[in-house]
């Protein structure tokens with residue numbers, strides 16, 4: 001049973017990597033994004049609290065997020081099989097809060113060049129009809145006809161979140177917060193950090209991942 005944090009910029013491939021690992025391991029993918037959506041949808045007390053802040057246009061405080069993560073850690077699947085934590089911690093404060101509830105075995109640090117990431121995100125197009133995903137900067141994912149879906153001929157569009165402006169803003173937030181988090185873990189225990197190449201998250205084999213991470 002391992003307790004692993006997946007760390008990396010938005011779009012670096014944390015979810016992709018988790019999906020790959022959970023195919024051959026019982027370890028549980030705990031995504032704070034998914035937890036948020038579930039708590040809001042089921043109108044749990046934590047979800048309602050988070051909603052209050054969001055409705056007021058405020059950031060959801062760390063205490064609420066850690067409360068949500070802690071609650072998830074108490075469920076049987078995580079207790080038995082450990083976790084791949086995705087989306088948390090994002091700040092040093094959150095890393096400290098996490099230390100109080102879990103003894104980590106590894107921090108998988110997915111590194112990726114900014115220009116690779118930018119193309120991955122700003123090149124993304126999705127079909128308005130069937131939801132198929134394309135990428136105009138990736139030969140393998142380019143639609144045959146510009147702006148049209150190969151599968152259903154629907155129109156392709158770019159999500160508001162995927163524009164260059166939003167990308168720059170989010171990336172800067174990540175850079176400002178990420179360095180201190182990695183520094184925090186480096187000071188605590190440098191052996192915890194496992195660096196992964198974000199330009200090839202899809203290419204890692206099961207054997208490689210088992211060798212790199214305590215799976």
Ligand SMILES: [Zn+2]
Nearest residue numbers: 127130149152
């Ligand atoms: Zn389509």
